[in-house]
Amino acid sequence: MSALPPYASTGQRIWFYTFRYVICAFILFFLIAPIITIIPLSFSSQDFFTFTPEMLALDPAGYSLKHYEDFFTSSDWQKALKNSFLIAPAATLIATSLGTLAAIGLSQSHVPYRRTIMAILISPMIVPLIISAAGMFFFYSRIGLQGEYLGIILAHAALGTPFVIITVTATLVGFDRSLTRAAASMGADPVTTFFKVQMPLIIPGVVSGALFAFITSFDEVVVVLFMGSARQKTLPWQMFTGLREQISPTILAVATIMVAISIVLLTVLELLRRRSERLRGLTPS
Amino acid sequence: MTASTTLDSVDSESHDQAAGQGPLTKDGIPLKRSLARALRREKLRALLLIAPLLAFVLVSFIFPIGDMLYRSVENSIVEKTIPGTVRALNDWDSESGELPSERVFAALADDMMLAQEIKIHTRLGSRINYDQPGISSVFRKSGRQIKKLEREAAMNAFIGLNADWNTPEAWATLTASEQWPAQFRYTAISLDNWKAWLASEEGDDADPAALVPHGFTYATLYHDLSNMSASDLSALATSSDAPVAALFAGVPDALASFPSDDFKGQFAAIEKGWTEIDNWQAIKRLSPPIIDSYFLAAVDSERTDVGVEKKPENERLYLGLFLRTIFLSMVITTSCILLGYPIAYLLATLSVRSSNLILILVLLPFWTSLLVRTSAWKVLLQQQGVINDLLVWVGFISEAGRLVMINNMTGTIIAMTHILLPFMILPLYSVMKTISPTYMRAAKSMGASDTLAFWRIYFPNTVAGIGAGSILVFILSIGYYITPELVGGTKGVFISNRIAYHISSSLNWGLAAALGSILLVLVLALYWTYDRIVGIDNVKLG
The missing domain is CATH 1.20.5 (Single alpha-helices involved in coiled-coils or other helix-helix interfaces)
Known part of the structure; x- marks a missing residue:
């Protein structure tokens, strides 16, 4: 039903167009409109959360960059930004390196207790965040890591590893084992084989796993709320308290910046996916 | 050791076989x-x-x-804070209708003296207060007054009998005797309490070996002695260990005439809460180190003297909250199915080029920060927000009739449906992609109408996708915290919000842990179902 057949009846035609241009259009509008709406609002020259008459009239006076200025000059937001860019990369590094090794191990043909190990490694993704945060808060405060950068980094790394495992394992599924055998038959040792043959092929999976781990940490707020002190507040932490206490339009500016970051990440991921499929000899779809 | 033996035997077996004609390597x-x-x-x-x-x-x-x-079951605080009292309460029959004996009060005075010195008695008070509201002030008030307790009666009686009791050597003799500590259990606890108290009060300079303990310890010793059997007592007085015998000479006969410190009366004067049997029953009930009281509280029950009972109607909270969480999650899952199905169908039937474009519209919200989406909804749904403005402008509602769409269930349902929708669309899409269009054509060629062909052919093929998506959305939704907290007000919050409240505001960590454990079991059960239907390895991202 990708297109309407020429013999379609009037009823069928009406349904076809209603479905496509009314129902689906409405749902897509529902999906995307909230995100699109906040972008112009963030450029408002007023502290309101709705379109002012000047903005609707496209009067330049209705628009300003003052909320962005707030964001870049406020010490609270800058501190939060710095913390976010300190914690997320550190957590990503741990999650990606350990996760990639484990994914390679898991993809070997004979792994004892594979199901159990997989269940344990994936569990941080399944357990609701509030429970992970509660458990980590209790445990980390016992060992004195509560309110420390290290505690949050370790917690975020643990939350990010399942994504690395899943993406890297997915790339390894299509991996042709005869390639490593070919390398070995020509005298390469396992380490050389890994770096020269296997690594280039799985690198897209590793990078997209790392992106997932990064966004997990970058976007995570529950664990930070419980485990962090005021010193470790991150962007989401600052947004959350801002939204809960008194909502200031600066949040919309931050939100717009974060939407821009997601668009960049999404594009990178899509390019990586295509590259990975090309490398493995599949036609990108 | 065992492993290597087994391997060896296996090896030698295969050797024996190979010795014949088994294939060999180079x-x-x-x-x-x-x-x-x-x-x-x-x-x-x-x-x-x-x-x-x-x-x-x-x-x-x-x-x-x-x-x-x-x-969620750990409860060592009672035993750690008032060890002597907990032990002494073992002998008290909580159903007798009588207050515990003077011995229990003596132990309590002794334990509280140390507890208030190191300031842990209020913590114990708050712990017991979770199960016995009102008791925390009893502990707080008694802590302030404990130093004023008269405690010299037993001490003076011992010294009156034998002046040596006023020397540290007497205590050295006692603790070195063969009956110590087996027959002086409470005195041993009390002596430890006193040493800890001394270290806290005087610093490390004070040497407990050069001092005699305070009156509470003498009172405890008196209770230990008067609870001994006559033969044990006389064994002390006639001990072959000469210093011990000298110390206890005359004690067995004099014990009966020892004056009482009357801690029971003194405690009653400080705080009448100590004369209420309920409070003592609560303390006794909560003294085991492992306890189910948090779990009972998490399902709106409590343990009373007649067994486990439901709490009174107006104090029930958590079962209703669990039910609301499940109900709202089901509503959200249903909305996701209704909104996700058409989009997944559209994605699966469009040409690759256009479906990729629409897929981006689905993935962009998926990749956008949760807080960004929540703040967007907060801005849109406000009474002075964009949606209400639009509706007023169009004329659907009047200026006074602006809709309340936030800080209630509506807010939670709208925002969470939006946030979780991609998790429904993606699994549905991957199932629909595999359904060949020839099925529908075949059905129609045999005379089925569009509707019939859809319900009899297409829909049954997508049920697996609906199941997978629903469980995924349901699991995610049931544990959500951030969005309900920000847009749910009081009517639209989930059990997670209560857990967070107990962790960061009420500090009742045990209850938070119990609620969390129940939620965890629920999610794991659902996840197990998901694994059976979809398989853990089929989790796909993006």
Whole structure:
């Protein structure tokens, strides 16, 4: 039903167009409109959360960059930004390196207790965040890591590893084992084989796993709320308290910046996916 | 050791067989053995690669979850704070209708003296207060007054009998005797209490070996002695250990005429809460180190003297909240199915080029920060927000009739449906992609109408996708915290919000842990179902 057949009846035609241009259009509008709406609002020259008459009239006076200025000059937001860019990369590094090794191990043909190990490694993704945060808060405060950068980094790394495992394992599924055998038959040792043959092929999976781990940490707020002190507040932490206490339009500016970051990440991921499929000899779809 | 023996025997067996005509490798080792060795090496290598992450996840994630489960039943605080009292209460029959004996009060005075010195009595008070509201002020008030208790009666009686009782040597003799500590259990606890108290009060300079303990310890000693059997008592007075015998000479006969410190009366004068049997029953009930009271509280029940009972109607909270969480999650899941199905269908039937474009519209919200989407809804749904403005402008509602769409269930349902919709669309899409259009054409060629063909042919093929998507959305929704907290007000919050409240505001961590454990079991059960239907390895991202 990708297109309407020429013999379609009037009823069928009406349904076809209603479905496509009314129902689906409405749902897509529902999906995307909230995100699109906040972008112009963030450029408002007023502290309101709705379109002012000047903005609707496209009067330049209705628009300003003052909320962005707030964001870049406020010490609270800058501190939060710095913390976010300190914690997320550190957590990503741990999650990606350990996760990639484990994914390679898991993809070997004979792994004892594979199901159990997989269940344990994936569990941080399944357990609701509030429970992970509660458990980590209790445990980390016992060992004195509560309110420390290290505690949050370790917690975020643990939350990010399942994504690395899943993406890297997915790339390894299509991996042709005869390639490593070919390398070995020509005298390469396992380490050389890994770096020269296997690594280039799985690198897209590793990078997209790392992106997932990064966004997990970058976007995570529950664990930070419980485990962090005021010193470790991150962007989401600052947004959350801002939204809960008194909502200031600066949040919309931050939100717009974060939407821009997601668009960049999404594009990178899509390019990586295509590259990975090309490398493995599949036609990108 | 065992393992290597087994391997050896296996090896020698295969040797025996190979000695005949089994295939050999170039090195002369039987092929079977060589293969087994290679397999073992491969397994080991795989495990070595997995080990670092496994260890990391165990320490940083699984232990904390285990710690939470443990905390939901852990209750060592009572026994740690008032050890003597807990022990003395063992002999008290809580159903007798009588207050505990003077001995229990003496132990309480002794324990409280140390507890208030190191300021842990209020913490104990708050703990017991969770189960016995009102008792925390009893502890707080008694803590302030404890130093004023008269406590010299038993001490003076001992000294009056034998002046040596006023020397540290007497205590050295007692603690060195063969009956110590087996027959002086409470005195031993009291002596430890006193040493800890002394260290806290005087610092490390004070040497307990050069001082005599305070009156509470003498009172405890008196109770230990008067609860001994006559033969044990006389064994002390006639001990072959001369100093012990000298110390206890005359004590057995004099005990009956010892004046009482009357701690019971003194406590009653400080705080009448100590004369209420309910309070003592609560303390006794809560003295075991492992306890189910948090779990009972989490399902709106409590343990009373007649057994486990439901709490009174107006105090029930959590079962209703669990039900609301499940109900709202079901509503959200249903909305996701209704909104997700058409989009997934559209994606599956459009040409690759256009479906990629629409897929981006689905993935952009998926990739956008949760807080960004929540703040967007907060802005849109406000009474002075964009949606209400639009509706007023169009004329659907009047200026005064602006809709309340936030800080209630509506807010939670709208925002969470939006946030979780991609999790429904993606699994549905991957199932629909595999359904060949020829099925529908075949049905229609045999005379089925569009509707019939859809319901009889297409829909049944997508049920697996609906199941997978629904469980995924339901699991995610049931544990949500951030969005309900920000847009749910009081009517639209989930059980997670209550857990967070107990962790950061009320500090009732045990109850938070119990609620969390119940939620965890619920999610794991759902996840197990998901695994049976979809399979853990089929989790796909993006």
